[in-house]
Amino acid sequence: MELVGVPEHLRVLAESVVAEAEKDPRVVAVIAGGSVASGTSDEYSDLDLVIVCTAEGQPELLAGAEEFAGRVGPLLAAFTGEHVGEPRLLIALFGSPLAHVDLKFVTPDGLRERVEDGVVLWQRDDTVDRVRKESVAEWPQPDAQWIEDRFWVWAHYVAVKIARGELFEAIDALGMIRAAAIAPLAGIGRTTRPAGVRRLETLAPELVPALKETVATADAADCLRALKASVDVYRTVRERVQVVRRTAAEEAVVDFLG
Structure with a gap:
């Protein structure tokens, strides 16, 4: 089995997922996304997998997602992705060695x-190829x-939270x-x-010194300093785009910060 782009430390798990998929008639394809799809995977990468399944089989697969993962390898912990608005997702930790794997159970229409x-x-068949011909991926x-x-x-x-002493907020x-x-603007x-x-240090290295100033400790004066620094960096990156500036709000808030 040739798993293009899958890093070495995740290869056994990827092979196991494919093997389980092949045995399950409800599954029609396994697709790797994330860093494997973008060609940026390394020794620290997670494994993001889309399990394409039949519409009829999806409810059972979702209900048994943790059991599916348990057959893939030594499952240490797993939970579903409602907290990120994605109930089709199972987030799993395998080990040893430790490996993070996301399994998203998607129907062809959902794809x-x-x-x-x-x-x-x-x-298993040409389902994925047909869906890709009929639709476009949009990031x-x-x-x-x-x-x-x-x-x-x-x-x-943020300024009000600082003034109130809710520093961790x-x-x-x-x-x-x-x-x-x-x-996003940078x-x-x-x-x-x-x-x-993610990868902001690489995308905009010239901003790193200013971005460091936006990080605060649990001290009111330091939080206010970091907020003012955040305003400065935002104004810098805003110069790169065309927007209708909310000038009245900007002036009022900057005056409020002192």
Whole structure:
């Protein structure tokens, strides 16, 4: 079995998933996504697999997803992905050696709405090929105006949390601002697969010194400093896009920060 792009430390698990799929008539294909699909996998990569299954078989496969994973290898822990809005997903940890594997059980119709085509590791028939001919993979792209419409509300929210002494809430919110506002704008034109702050150091190395200043400790003065730094970095990356600036909100919040 030739598993194109699957790193060595995940190869045995990938082979086991394919072997289980071949034995189960409800499964029609196994597709690798994530870093395998993008060609960026390394010794630290997880394994993101889409298990394409019949519409009739999907409910049973989802109900028995953990049992399916247990047949694949030494399963240490597993849970479904409702917390990320994806109940079709089983997130699993195998070991030893430790390996993180995501198994998403998708029908052919469900495969039509996808963010990537992925690498087909195995298929029973031409179902995946037909779906790909009839639909297009679309990776969600950032909406700069959506971000600008929200950024100043978020910044004010963080400032109030700092003033109230809710420092860990403020630190979490600063991280959200990096992931939901700064990183998406910084990545425009630099990646077609934006994913929050992931690989931001590589995508925008010139921003790293300024981004370091957006990280705060559990100290009110330091949180306020990091928030002001976040505003500065946001203004920098906003220069790369065309938006209707919420100038009144921007001026009011900057004045509020002092």
